[in-house]
Amino acid sequence: MKTIEATQISSAVAELAVNACCQLPGDMLAGFKDAKDKEPSPVGRDILDQLIKNAEIASAENMPICQDTGMAVVFVELGQDVHITGGDFEQAIHEGVRKGYVNGYLRKSMVAEPLFERTNTKDNTPAIIHIRIVPGDEMRIRLAPKGAGSENKSVLKMLVPADGIEGVCKVVLDCVQTAGPNSCPPMVIGVGIGGTMEMAAMCAKRAAARDLDSSNPDKRYAAFEDELLEMVNNTGVGPQGLGGECTALKVHVEWHPTHIASLPVAVNINCHAARHAEIVL
Ligand code: SF4
Known part of the structure; x- marks a missing residue:
């Protein structure tokens, strides 16, 4: 005890x-740098550069x-x-x-x-x-x-099993396209699948707060995370919604057992300021 x-x-x-609030975690900074190297849009690259500089200044001056x-x-x-x-x-x-x-x-x-x-x-x-x-x-x-800009774009849909994987993809893509620039992309997208209404939302929230470089431990869901990321980045929303490939840095999925007649799906969007800090007492 x-x-x-x-x-x-x-x-x-x-x-x-x-x-x-002031120190962007290293995983996010590495994500920006990696995305900048891959981003074909010059405007997108410039935005990612600005996000890197912003995070560096915030860290050096302990400013938000x-x-x-x-x-x-x-x-x-x-x-x-x-x-x-x-x-x-x-x-x-x-x-x-x-x-x-x-x-x-x-x-x-x-x-x-x-x-x-x-x-x-x-x-x-x-x-x-x-x-x-x-x-x-x-x-x-x-x-x-x-922040509210990205939180306000979250969605919850009570799908049925017949909607399947295709239905889940549609919920995620509709959410991202509706959010567009208002959620300050590049985003980190948390997707919760299964459980009850509130459990799906909790799974999405936990997924959005995960370390950027983490993957779902279940290989099928890890592959689905990659598949969703590719789909999201094919929307062309891009950094700050001004076009490009880097609409999201990662899609994280968390799931929970559910009812035979249910397939709840929740999406919680995190903006480029996907902040987190942790301590163990
Ligand atoms: S970067 Fe995030 S916290 Fe800041 S205004 Fe945009 S959505 Fe809100």
Whole structure:
């Protein structure tokens, strides 16, 4: 049994918030460089070059990669042998987000209620928290800030088994083409297949937050990720929607067992600022 203080969690989350918003992960930077070498469109290459420079300046000056520092989406893998003391676990995460966004001068984008008054909470809380209880005595926290431009283009479709692979491809392609420049491509696309409505959405969200250089461990789904990427990049949307081949850097698929009569599909788009930072306590 490991004991973790609530204050340790808050401090770690505060640090993750600033790092995630200001330091583009190495996998994304490598993805930009690789895409630039392959991109046939001169405008597309120029945009990828600007994205690389932007990420380098943000890193050197500890400034946000994008003005939209997003909702703080926090994935926690909580070992069942961890004992949290000194405070409420979820409040510790919210406190970390508050500290990170306020002290790090990151834009505050959360409204307290979505429909009527939409008052800004002024500290970017609450965080969006997803928790999984796993074996072990570690706590893995991954913070992936999510801007609205790309989040707003997400879709969920309740297909039926007869729609098959073709139906899934159509959902992904329609989503990408509708999103176009508004999701700030090149994108990282998360696709969730199976489960219930909410499980498909969760799979898509986890897929979009995966490391860029990861593949689905199931070879059939890994091959499907490559197939979808090729289709997406044949749309011609290109970097920032100005034409070219690099519409997406990667398509990630996560799946879940489902009902005999169901084939839910969710697509969660991440923009070129596909930010994430992780710590293990
Ligand atoms: S979609 Fe991404 S890159 Fe575009 S404004 Fe939002 S956070 Fe920034």
